[in-house]
Amino acid sequence: MKKIWHSLLTKYIFLILIALAFLQLVMILYMVGINFGRLVSDVPSFQEIEESWTEDVYEATIDDLETIVEDWHRQYPQASFFYVNANGELVKEWYDNDAATIPEHWDMVETTRFIQAHYDGPTFTVIRFVGNQDENGFLVLQMERATLEPAKMESGFLFIAILLMVGFLGISLLFFIRILRRLVNLEEAMTIREVDGLPIRTEVKKKDEIGAVEQAFNNMVDELREAKKREQEEEQLRRELIANLSHDLKTPLTKMRAQLQNVPVEQAEHLDHSISTMSNLIENLMSYSLLTANKMRYEAQDVRVDRLVNQSIASWYPLFEEQGFDLELEVEELVWHIDQVWLERILDNLFQNVLRHANEGKFIRVVVQGNHITVMDKGQGFIEHAHTKGAGIGLSIVELMAEKMNLAFVIDSTVSGTTIQLHPKA
Numbered sequence: 038m039k040k041i042w043h044s045l046l047t048k049y050i051f052l053i054l055i056a057l058a059f060l061q062l063v064m065i066l067y068m069v070g071i072n073f074g075r076l077v078s079d080v081p082s083f084q085e086i087e088e089s090w091t092e093d094v095y096e097a098t099i100d101d102l103e104t105i106v107e108d109w110h111r112q113y114p115q116a117s118f119f120y121v122n123a124n125g126e127l128v129k130e131w132y133d134n135d136a137a138t139i140p141e142h143w144d145m146v147e148t149t150r151f152i153q154a155h156y157d158g159p160t161f162t163v164i165r166f167v168g169n170q171d172e173n174g175f176l177v178l179q180m181e182r183a184t185l186e187p188a189k190m191e192s193g194f195l196f197i198a199i200l201l202m203v204g205f206l207g208i209s210l211l212f213f214i215r216i217l218r219r220l221v222n223l224e225e226a227m228t229i230r231e232v233d234g235l236p237i238r239t240e241v242k243k244k245d246e247i248g249a250v251e252q253a254f255n256n257m258v259d260e261l262r263e264a265k266k267r268e269q270e271e272e273q274l275r276r277e278l279i280a281n282l283s284h285d286l287k288t289p290l291t292k293m294r295a296q297l298q299n300v301p302v303e304q305a306e307h308l309d310h311s312i313s314t315m316s317n318l319i320e321n322l323m324s325y326s327l328l329t330a331n332k333m334r335y336e337a338q339d340v341r342v343d344r345l346v347n348q349s350i351a352s353w354y355p356l357f358e359e360q361g362f363d364l365e366l367e368v369e370e371l372v373w374h375i376d377q378v379w380l381e382r383i384l385d386n387l388f389q390n391v392l393r394h395a396n397e398g399k400f401i402r403v404v405v406q407g408n409h410i411t412v413m414d415k416g417q418g419f420i421e422h423a424h425t426k427g428a429g430i431g432l433s434i435v436e437l438m439a440e441k442m443n444l445a446f447v448i449d450s451t452v453s454g455t456t457i458q459l460h461p462k463a
Contacts, residue, residue: 122174
């Protein structure tokens with residue numbers, strides 16, 4: 038029951054009921070306003086005036102006309118009177134009657150026309166025979182209806198009606214402004230991020246539908262924060278495991294290399310190559326761990342990329358020549374603002390990747406031109422992109438380093454070979 042009361046739908050229905058109550062009140066006030074003057078004063082109705090006039094004139098004689106007129110004039114100063122005798126002649130008129138509208142001679146046609154002209158018109162008119170006898174002629178009472186009708190409180194009614202409608206609109210506007218403010222606060226909570234990159238919690242002020250959404254949003258934020266905390270703890274454990282594993286593996290590899298002098302030369306060369314390969318893998322694993330933890334030192338400076346590529350190719354050339362690779366090199370002067378050590382590591386991983394995975398093609402082409410470094414081979418290519426599967430952790434390190442140095446890392450791999458490009462992002 039409490040939940041239903043806090044519902045926005047319930048509040049909206051409540052506002053509608055208030056509006057209907059306001060409308061009913063306005064109608065009541067309107068009806069009261071129409072008859073307000075009559076309710077608060079003793080002004081008689083036109084029917085009462087007509088009945089009283091009929092009674093006085095029917096009981097009078099011709100000699101009583103002046104007295105009747107004087108008495109009625111005191112009671113209704115706005116009224117006017119005139120008398121027409123039995124011969125149809127206008128005998129007398131009292132109190133500023135408009136003579137232009139009253140015929141001097143009356144017959145049946147003129148009387149009918151006069152009655153038609155004043156029936157239910159703005160001028161209230163009552164015609165009665167004196168003493169209720171045709172031969173005595175008739176006495177006429179006239180007064181403007183507007184002078185006798187009580188005030189209808191039109192201005193007051195309008196003011197009250199406007200006040201009520203403004204009040205209802207104000208309440209409705211306040212209701213929806215509060216809803217809008219809560220929605221805006223919820224939107225801000227969704228878009229604003231804390232230092233950990235997660236949305237901020239929002240304050241739940243009411244237990245209605247929006248309050249339920251706010252609470253659900255807060256629960257989601259709490260779950261995200263808890264999940265991120267677990268992820269960070271797991272990531273920390275993983276990094277520590279990789280660091281410890283790398284350290285533990287390097288020690289026996291060093292001992293094995295020291296013992297190679299007691300092994301036949303041919304076998305020693307094979308073992309030395311295996312030990313070097315494993316050492317490189319361990320180094321890559323350590324580098325990957327440091328990169329993902331943002332703990333690998335980065336010092337950017339202006340670097341002659343063309344010279345660095347030449348030096349790197351020179352150090353790798355004996356291995357390519359030993360494997361029978363056809364090597365092509367095209368270098369133009371190029372300067373990047375990067376970390377030289379990182380770029381050397383990228384080139385080493387790229388050349389090592391060619392040796393491992395493109396040995397069948399026996400070809401490598403390195404081009405430094407137009408703000409690009411391009412490494413091409415004629416290997417069998419990767420079924421999927423090398424930075425996700427197939428080429429191991431080496432290209433993953435290249436991708437991470439390139440991203441941190443704001444370099445674009447593009448791989449185009451087909452069954453005819455692989456092309457890798459590095460260039461600064463736009």
